[in-house]
Amino acid sequence: MKKLSILVGVVVIVFGIALAMSFKSELCPYVTVSYVVSKGEVRNVQVNGTIVPNSTKILPNNTLMFNLSDGKTEMRVIYHGILSHYQEGIPAVVVGSYYDGVFHAKEVLLKCPSKYKVAEENYSTSKVLSKG
Amino acid sequence: MDIGYAFLMCSMLGILASIAFSIAYLMGSDTRKIVKKANFAISTFTLLSFFTLLYYFLVRDFSVRYVFLYSDTHLPLVYTISAVWAGREGSLLLWLLYISIFIVLSTRRLDKLDKVTAFANIIMCTVAAFFNFLLLTSSNPFVRLGFHPPEGYGLNPLLRTPEMAIHPPAIFLGYAGMTVPFAFAIAATYYREEWVKRARNYLLVAWAFLGFGILLGAWWAYKTLGWGGYWGWDPVENSSLLPWLTASALLHGVIVEERKRGMKLLNYALAVVTFDLVILATFITRSGIISSVHAFARNKEAYAYMVLIVLSLLLGLVVYIKRKDFFEYDHSYRLRERLIQGSVLIFALSTVTVLVGTLTPLLMHASVTRGFYRHIEIPLGTALVVLLGVCVIAYRESMLRKSVLHSLVAGTLAGIVCFVLTKLSLASLGVGIFVFSLVGVIQGYSSRKIDLRRAGAIAAHLGLILLFIGVMGSWMYESSYTNINMGVGQSVHAGDYTLKLNGFREVNGNAKFDVVAYVSVYRDGKLVGVMHPKLIIYNLMRSDRIVASVDIISLPLEDIYIAMGGVTPQGVASFEFYVVPLVSFVWIGSLLIIAGGILAALQRREEKARKGVVDAEGEG
Known part of the structure; x- marks a missing residue:
């Protein structure tokens, strides 16, 4: 009986330590654009903001650059990959790290942070196709 | 009015x-x-x-x-x-x-x-x-x-998919059903009576439907969301998993209670907690509270749900304090009961992990990434499967050593063969564990009389083992190619596969029109199939009226999966392409687990029917 309690105790302690370590390394705080820019370097955060109109640059290799604003401050975001629902002027959440004056996004969530909803598609897609 | x-x-x-x-x-x-x-x-x-x-x-x-x-x-x-x-x-x-x-x-x-x-x-x-x-x-x-x-x-x-049409009714049936074990656990304990027999069937049915609902959600996510996965550890998914985990623990704890009159307190607590998690899940699913951190203060109903959760916990606590003596039992467990308790512990730790991750956005100004869950849940799931392999043969302690040895030899051999063939060390370890538990389950059940309840246990346990190997394959060895751009007539290599865009077609429907891409998929020069990922544009005033529809070809050992992201004005379409190994094991395994619950629930009816016959005969 005593041995068993010790075993369960050890399991729970090991679990607790693993949980705490995993939690610490995978925690991704929500911060504002102003906070990120004032800090200069921040790793592994989520930033909420609006995509600034006329700030988008599409580079080769599917690289996208745009500015994200929280109404007070703007920051440059760089993202590799396709964003099929990308649009300027809509709210976005970027997940990643800020360094060298640029936010390197691992993920860009558009319009609504839940993936259960699809952000508005660029109208051009359907127009181009219907013209053939 | x-x-x-x-x-x-x-x-x-x-x-x-x-x-x-x-x-x-x-x-x-x-x-x-x-x-x-x-x-x-x-x-x-x-x-x-x-x-x-x-x-x-x-x-x-x-x-x-x-x-x-x-x-x-x-x-x-x-x-x-x-x-x-x-x-x-x-x-x-x-x-x-x-x-x-x-x-x-x-x-x-x-x-x-x-x-x-x-x-x-x-x-x-x-x-x-x-x-x-x-x-x-x-x-x-x-x-x-x-x-x-x-x-x-x-x-x-x-x-607008069949899965999403039935997903909520299945989930809510599970949620509502969990109220019955909770109510009977409290009421019976108050009058110093057993609650398990009264509520066991409701628990099984609720558990099976909850599992079915979760599976439908996962299948829908896989088919619809286009990221090649079925489980994103999203707060909404997590919230329905939580009561399922505690109910699974309860189903195992109940076995010990029925046989040994032990684990009463833990089962009682699990029944209460499962109900509270159901209320929490209803709240999270339908309030959108987690996706928007600031919703809490504005959502009036939040406080009502909190009050219900606190009241039910208090009720559970008060009845426990009043009937403390009722929970006393002797601790003379045998190995098998100990191992079952081990599985309950694993379920409990899993629940804690998912709960911590799910509530983080509510309690802190942050959220955890998928890695958090995977680091903890994969080892816990593996431990559960290993434990299962031992537990099912532990009912006869004299044979235990020999049987475990058989499983170990089979598992080790399978692992070695897998390593020689694939050179993947983790996959080989996984296959070894898979075979170890599988051989254990076969040995454990082959020599025993099989009634419906045991058949249910066999189905559910085989399902868990299949689910384990499926999750391992699809999470650890998925290949994703998210950066594919093709014009008509162009082809692109993605791992072992070559994709070629043949062209587009537009299909006009009543309330929508589809843009269908025709993509031929080749492997080693041979055509595997032509895939038809779509963009569906609905005639709606909603802003989210354009939906990407994926196409999947299921091969025996892997799925090939393609989604179309969009088309540029130059006519170049962007695609995401995934190769997902062993994902069909996830579906088959989950279905077996659910079927196990239904089978076991049928048992008591059979018993009752037989009893009814005996009673009638007695009267006659």
Whole structure:
């Protein structure tokens, strides 16, 4: 009986330590654009903001650059990959790290942070196709 | 006043009457017949209210705000019906409907309507009153707009799939069903009686439907969301997993309680916690609270849910303190019971992990990434599968050593073969564990008499082992190619596969039009198939009216999966392509687990039927 309690105790302690370590390394705080820019370097955060109109640059290799604003401050975001629902002027959440004056996004969530909803598609897609 | 709202009020009166006359019964007067009638009235009026809402959907009465928000004139009949539970109000009405039916079922036999049942009835009716109150106040589905819009806003296009039509009813059946074990655990303990036999079937059915609902959600996510995965550790997914995990633990704990009269306290606690997690899940799913951190203060209902959770925990605690002596038992467990307790511990630790991750956005200004769950849940799941391999052969301790040795040899051999073939060390370890537990399960059950309950256990345990290997394959060895751009006639290499875009076609439908891409997929120069990922554009005033539809080819050992992201003005389409190994094992394994629950629930009916025959013979 005593041995068993010790075993369960050890399991729970090991679990607790693993949980705490995993939690610490995978925690991704929500911060504002102003906070990120004032800090200069921040790793592994989520930033909420609006995509600034006329700030988008599409580079080769599917690289996208745009500015994200929280109404007070703007920051440059760089993202590799396709964003099929990308649009300027809509709210976005970027997940990643800020360094060298640029936010390197691992993920860009558009319009609504839940993936259960699809952000508005660029109208051009359907127009181009219907013209053939 | 709307007629549907009036029905809800009648249902509320029925609830109050049922509670009042149950109390009268507990105080000594024989009011059982009235209680039964009141319960019948609750479910009848709730059903009428539900049908009223359904009727508004069918006649497309857009002056009803809820109908306006979730349907439009082009919506096909099936999805018009499923739109009833597409939003918060309708889901709560469905919850109330289910709990009212469970109330009628669990109190249906007058001769069995004893004090325990009467007390349980009061608890269940209080829960029904809670949801009814929400429906009458802040979540009234019958609110009118004051004018009659010619067209509705429309159902979210992502919800227009068969899976999403049945997912909420399955999940909510599971949620409502968990109220029964909770109510009977409290009531029976209060009167120093056993609750497990009374509630076991409800627990099994609720557990199976909850599992089925979760599976439908995962399958829908896989088919619809286009990221090649089926489980994103999203707060909404997590919240439905939480009560499933504690209910799984409870199902195992109940075995020990039935045999040894032990683990009473833990099972009691699990029944209470499962109910609280169900309430938490209802709240999280239908409030959007986690996706928007600041919603909490603004959502009035948040406090109501918190009050219900706190009250039920307090009730559990008070009854425990009053009946502390009832929980005492001897600790003379054998190895098998110990191992079952081990599985309960693993389920509990899993629950803690998911709960911590899910509540982080509420408690801190942060959220955790998928890695957090995977680091913890993969080792826990592996431990569970290993434990299973030992546990099923531990019923005969004399044979244990020999049997474990057999499993170990088989597992090691399989692991070595896998390593020689693939050179993947983790995959080989996984295959080794898979075979170890599989051989264990075969040895454990092959020499025993098989009734329905045991058949259920076999199905569920085989399902778990398949699920394990499926999750391992699909999470650790998925290849993703998210950066594919092709013009018509161009081809691109993705791992072992070559993709070629043949062209596009437009298909005009009634309420939508589809842009279909034709992509040929080759492997080693041979055509595997032509895939048809689509963009579906709905004629809706909704902003989310364009949906990407994926195409999947299921090969025996892997799925190939393609989604179209969009088309540039130059006619270059962007695709995401995934190769997902062993994912079909996930579906088969999950289905087996659910089937196991249903099989085991059928057992008692058979027993009862047989008992009935014996009784009849005795009388004759």
